[in-house]
Amino acid sequence: MKKLNFLKSTLCLLMALVCNVAWAQPTASPAPKDGQWAEGTTWYQVQTKSGFYLRGDNLDANGNVQLPSTSTLDNAALWCVVGDAANGYTFYNKAVGAAKAMCMNNSTTRAQFIAPGTDGYTATFDFVASQKTDASNTYWCVRKHTGSDNTFYWNPQGTPKQLTYWNDARATNDNGSAFLFTEVHLNALTVT
Secondary structure: OHHHHHHHHHHHHHHHHHHHHHOOOOOOEOOOEOOEOOOOOOEEEEEEOOOOEOOOOOEOOOOOEEOOOOOOOOHHHOEEEEEEOOOEEEEEEOOOOOOOEEEEEOOOOEEEEEOOOOOOEEOOEEEEEOOOOOOOOOEEEEEEOOOOOOOOEEEEEOOOOEEEEEOOHHHHHOOOOOEEEEEEOHHHOOOO
């Protein structure tokens, strides 16, 4: 009987560890300092489950972030996440540089690259588990820091697709609000 209980306990622990690893959100990097990326910065390519990519160089005439349906793996495709759950996370693009983060304009609810802390813009966000996660990929929803369960989720809208807020509880079960963060190892790539 003791062997059976030990085996059950071991299997439960193993399952918990596997689930915890599969559900781990993107790793936060140290904050940039003096306009430079911190040593050990983790870079990600970011794509929605609906097939749109987050890039730092795809902007409209007003500087609003647009999401193309194709992407090359270059500096404009690379993102780092800075912050923590208590204070929110800030998103930086490698091509845009460390002085500006992707922020949401509080009046137009569109994403733009602005210096964090600029009045009228939100620079901090939270991760929320997406219901679109499958056996192969863990997807995350991103919403305004301290938003409620049904407000201020990132979502591509319009034609061409622009990153904006979607205030709907269905966001956690929507392909457009499900973001996949794929880690990119720069030492294995030549990026421009």
